Amino acid sequence: MRFQLLGPLSIADGQNVVVLQPSKPTSLLAALLAHPNTVVATGYLLRALWDDEQPATARAALQTCVLRLRRIFAKYGIANNAIEAVPGGYRMPADSATLDLVRFRELVRESRETQDSETELYKLKEALALWQGPLLANVSSQMLHRDEVPRLTEERLRALERACDIELAMGRCRQVLVELWEAARTHPGHERFSEQLIEALYRTGRQAEAFAEYRRVKMRLKEELGVDPGPSLQRLELSILRGDDLGPAVADQMALLPPPPPALDQAPALPPAAAQVPPQVPAPVQAPAAVRTVRPTPVSCFTGREADSEAIAERLTCEQAGTPAFVVISGAPGIGKSALAVQTAHRIKDAFPGGSLVLPMARPDGTPVTADEALEVLGPPESRASRSLLVLDDVLSTDQVRPLLPAAEGSAVVVTSRRGLAGLVATHGGLVHRLGTFEPEESRRLLVSTLGRRRVESESEAADELASLCGHFPLSLRIAAARLLTRPTLRIADCAAWLAEDLPARLALADDPRMSVPNILQGALNRLEPRLAEVFVRVGSHERAALTGAEVAGSLGSGPPAEAEEILEQLADAGLLEEGPPGPYRMHELLRCYARRAAREPGRAQRADAPG
Template identity: 55%
Template structure:
């Protein structure tokens, strides 16, 4: 169970999210959640619920609101003592496990501690992913809308500005354009967003658009406020008009992620100095194992006579993106022209269309051999139109599909990824949770890895549960997950860390015939050949979709035990499966 403030006020209960209706109890709950773990005075609560003119009976009505909330909590299995009556007011003891606002602030604190390292950007991105829209949009309290909502939005904007500064410093100008357009359009008086947007457009060769953005905000500031843009924007305009080359964006100072107004370096490069290539994706936090896979990718990608196209394919959640990004980071020195990464999916998991993907591709450069990672490709139809736009770069693609149509027409190599070995799974858990904690319960850790099917996605979710529950033993965690692995391997705050979400989208994208075949395969006993129950043409399509594997001679096909368990989990509740898998 989790309370969610960073969007409509809601209660996430298992796979369900209940958005509360605007009411006085909803306003009361919002006022309490905004101050987790602290006593909120009765006077403050009265003003939050009734604004500035509470009725004479307000104190008694406040107790009624508390009673109504406790009844609502009981409906979702939340203890009535979650709201404590204390002298002078009420208190709710929420933490990172039960309140998204608490988790957001915890992640930004982690980012401050990791300032100057790749971990900082990773944590800030993780924090921003918790936001689901306008905070408290269903809360009717005028006081909270006037005072609390702008303060919450300010916290988000400071983090977003910091993220954009870090991305610009890393050379990832294309990746932040969507965020910067949104910030500059909706908050023109917040000049830093416009400054970042103008800089990003100019660095990607779109100087006319950069000047147009500057002049739009200049006219708006003059018309609405009677002021000119600040010195940072004016320096940028002058650099563009002079056609000056901007030096590499300086990494913004730390440790505070709330220091986004430090201007990017605008020093002009010395004539003749070679352009610095993009920094590329950072190392994957907690990455472990895959030594043979890393060697294979490095050997093919860095070989001057090797393929210019390489596809990493495999089942959903098996770690394709992590392997590709770690490999790109480790071999970045072999690509003096730069390493770039483009995610071909939106945050909700839906694929980008061709126009959106093209807009994110880096401009071709002349600084030497380049590597381009196209991550999370939905299929050949998404990749083929992009290849002519890559400017001769070596292209690394990750996809559940093997993309046979791509390698058949453009050449290349397909690297099929399998689950981690038991030892690698142990190493991943140790790297994420802590070596001492895993070593202290080594047999339980092996059991936990087995429950997770040695799938990196499932292992990271289990590690997240252990990290947020320091008192939870590895053995208890393994036992709890073993009772319902597909259903319980989910972190409510992020659909990308949810087995039902990730695998549900993968199965839901299959045509009905393949979907039915996948559910049928789940009903087979381990060791029985899929070919005895399903036609070979259907099995081949399931292999291409990443839901089935080619096996050794004598057993042409096999299904991962973890995917078999997920298929059984779906098949147990046909109504639930029908709702999850549309079409």
């Protein structure tokens, strides 16, 4: 025989369950079971039965309720001493076999003590399965519904929150969506469920739905409470707008599931002095100078580049006797090199049982990570596992890469860089994959994946015009889509017209300097010698988009054509020009817009204050 408190109050015997009828004895039983193995004060029980309207004979009536409850127990074969009369009140002994609340707390405690995520999740799921519907639905006590139901519900929500965190960390985003939808709608004041739901939607490629859910939460908080979403939700919103790779989800092990509250009407026992000091948790080991690796994870709303990804994947996974596979992905700033590399690495990670890692080779301020710093993180090449995959992202020079190349047969390296790194390829072999802009159909698919098919198809021509204004650059398209996401009533045509008035300056998000075409291009120029940056501006300001070395030499007014051609070669290698000998050099129209703007602002090309 056992009592079930976590739902309608009931008594169970095996598979037979009797739900008690609303009555004073039922309220009394609920008050006792909510504090098992604890002396429940008489005053508390009186409030549970009559709230603030206690009759003059309330204490005698309480004793009568106890007798009636014992008669109910006898009817179901429960011992008479199941309720103990003690000085100051009553106590109801219970253990995990006789009360679901005790079993729930026991399972939650065991989940906290385990070191294995699968076991922890199993324990939490078992604990949550004990909840059988609306809490105390058949209990009429207003005081219990006002004071006890929220407290017990909070214990369940903490456990559910923790379970969802673990599932997100395990990559089970689709599996947990249904549970999160229900939790977020049922408990709108519990902001963490909304955050988890938005994260799960985003991680499963449903960026538009994730942002719509954020706006719904933001509007509710503003209308009902006059406040903004918390910092964590705001950071998540920013990541969605930027199309960030969130990296692996992390399930925080610390203090998400606190122990149950102290016993009613008793002062909590003070722990020993040493126990009052929280344990010192070792800080995670960080790579020196903020250099760290991450695992390749799916890129949100990744579209297009199927042929590119297939060619790179085939090169990386093909068997090559005695030499690791090596691919360089190069191209203009904002062309999507990193996204392609990470998405492809994630797609083929199973072909590399030794593991897959991504290491950024430039810091947020544009300064390079040295080979020595990278080696401190990766370890020497001979110490690494065979058949591993390494992505070196945003490489600035060949000197960063050479000491890091793996020695183990069957391993592979992907390098992304604005430069072609021809010298590295010449000495180590490999494939150079130079990215161009999106095809128009790829641009449309990116807009559909972020804005939703209905919105794009309702303004089909305007969407094509927007993609053209963005130069079919993935970065520009994401910035424009983010602006439209934050303004759901803004027409695509109106957005395109507004952008066209001042390109590329308006291809920027005010709250993140990294989501800015001008800043990205300025960062690219900051990596060049001043002479090269000056030539870039002059070439971009020329009335013709395609120029030869001789024409550039003539426009510069000094130096032979061979010298001008050498400068143009360096600009092409930096991803700022296309084509080249034997044909003319060309500059993409979006870059020409920036160059013309820079020409109107003397000294802009030499500034070094924009992030790279």
